[in-house]
Amino acid sequence: MRNADGVRNLLNIVEGERELFIIVSAMGKTTNALEEVFDGCRTGDIELAEQKIDQIAAYHAEIIRDLYGGEHTSEQVDAFIEELRRFVRTVPYDASRAEERYDRTVAFGELISTTIISEWLGSVGVANHWVDMRRCFVTQFRHKDANVLLDESAPLLRREVAGSEARIFIGQGFIGSAADGSTTTLGREGSDYSAAVVANILNAESMTVWKDVDGILNADPKIFEEAQKIDALNYVDTIELAYSGAQIIHPKTIKPLQNKNIPLFVRPFGDKSAAGTRIDGSAPSVTIPIIILKRNQSFLTLRSRDLSFVLEEKFPIVFSTLERFRIKSNLIHNTAVELGICCEESWHLQEATEALREEGFECEICEQCNLLTIRHYNDEVFEKYIDCNDYLISQLTPDTVRIVKRRF
Ligand code: ASP
Ligand code: MG
Numbered sequence: 001m002r003n004a005d006g007v008r009n010l011l012n013i014v015e016g017e018r019e020l021f022i023i024v025s026a027m028g029k030t031t032n033a034l035e036e037v038f039d040g041c042r043t044g045d046i047e048l049a050e051q052k053i054d055q056i057a058a059y060h061a062e063i064i065r066d067l068y069g070g071e072h073t074s075e076q077v078d079a080f081i082e083e084l085r086r087f088v089r090t091v092p093y094d095a096s097r098a099e100e101r102y103d104r105t106v107a108f109g110e111l112i113s114t115t116i117i118s119e120w121l122g123s124v125g126v127a128n129h130w131v132d133m134r135r136c137f138v139t140q141f142r143h144k145d146a147n148v149l150l151d152e153s154a155p156l157l158r159r160e161v162a163g164s165e166a167r168i169f170i171g172q173g174f175i176g177s178a179a180d181g182s183t184t185t186l187g188r189e190g191s192d193y194s195a196a197v198v199a200n201i202l203n204a205e206s207m208t209v210w211k212d213v214d215g216i217l218n219a220d221p222k223i224f225e226e227a228q229k230i231d232a233l234n235y236v237d238t239i240e241l242a243y244s245g246a247q248i249i250h251p252k253t254i255k256p257l258q259n260k261n262i263p264l265f266v267r268p269f270g271d272k273s274a275a276g277t278r279i280d281g282s283a284p285s286v287t288i289p290i291i292i293l294k295r296n297q298s299f300l301t302l303r304s305r306d307l308s309f310v311l312e313e314k315f316p317i318v319f320s321t322l323e324r325f326r327i328k329s330n331l332i333h334n335t336a337v338e339l340g341i342c343c344e345e346s347w348h349l350q351e352a353t354e355a356l357r358e359e360g361f362e363c364e365i366c367e368q369c370n371l372l373t374i375r376h377y378n379d380e381v382f383e384k385y386i387d388c389n390d391y392l393i394s395q396l397t398p399d400t401v402r403i404v405k406r407r408f
Contacts, residue, residue, distance in 0.1 A: 002028035004066035009270035026109025099143030110172030129166035137176030200256035215277035245294030
């Protein structure tokens with residue numbers, strides 16, 4: 001949702017439903033704005049951070065005014081904004097706890113959006129219960145990309161639901177908390193995953209992701225003219241799609257649904273008449289080409305200094321080091337003495353390469369890369385998109401082609 005009309009549109013979703021758990025993400029580009037608040041703190045530019053908070057406050061205030069048709073404020077939203085401001089002003093930045101600070105900062109987007117929605121729905125007669133997902137989702141102690149611990153979370157969430165008269169629940173996507181009580185986030189675009197975990201724990205009949213697209217497409221229509229909607233997908237294809245970088249569904253979403261065979265619908269926001277895409281265990285495999293561009297990649301090349309070893313023996317060191325610095329690899333290519341890894345851009349890439357150098361590797365980093373994946377390619381799309389000039393690495397199987405290039 002990005003404006004008051006989006007919130008009003010929720011009435012279409014709620015209508016006719018008896019038992020609904022609604023997971024809401026931050027409004028519009030609020031998470032990006034909060035990342036800038038964090039960046040202000042990280043770079044010592046508190047003024048920038050405060051400016052961003054002002055913008056975030058103004059953006060939500062305007063939505064609230066629009067919703068109520070005139071002057072109206074939410075005490076709870078104001079309280080969240082104040083809490084964020086106080087945090088930025090009074091807690092000095094500590095690089096060793098960057099991820100924890102990031103999580104605490106960006107979580108305000110969902111806390112605020114759910115508050116606005118829950119209060120407004122209440123005001124128009126839709127009884128609902130606001131759920132603080134930080135109290136229901138226990139996650140790993142892994143800031144910025146935590147997984148929800150199902151066994152620990154299930155009793156908490158069930159108790160929350162059982163303890164309320166309401167049949168409509170509003171909870172934040174994307175957030176939870178670790179055993180030490182600190183706020184954690186589940187990875188960018190993680191609200192889908194939140195909803196899937198809720199669906200799993202509460203044995204939902206189905207889950208629907210309402211998005212500003214018609215359903216799942218085989219390519220981003222802003223980049224590729226081949227984009228078309230896919231009507232039915234199975235769980236496995238969906239995971240592969242998400243993993244290659246299709247932004248439509250968070251890769252972690254599928255497992256909790258698959259475990260209980262809960263179908264997932266991706267549909268255009270608030271339009272209950274549109275079929276969208278149905279994802280379940282039985283849909284046939286897709287056959288049209290799926291074209292996915294993943295940006296913000298770095299390409300790391302590692303070599304042994306003395307050519308005296310077979311690199312495979314060193315794989316565990318390489319990957320445990322990357323894991324230690326929370327760097328995700330997306331493509332791996334090896335020869336006897338060289339290992340190429342395409343990974344997500346990371347704040348910790350320099351530290352990680354230092355650590356690898358200490359382990360005896362020569363490391364080269366090429367930043368600002370893109371990874372293009374085409375599954376089920378045919379000659380036409382291959383020729384069109386796989387331009388074999390000036391690339392860093394490419395991988396070809398009978399079904400899939402992947403290529404890493406410098407961003408241009
Ligand atoms: N608000 C978070 C993000 O923008 C989570 C989500 O949208 O699913 O990444
Ligand atoms: Mg979002």
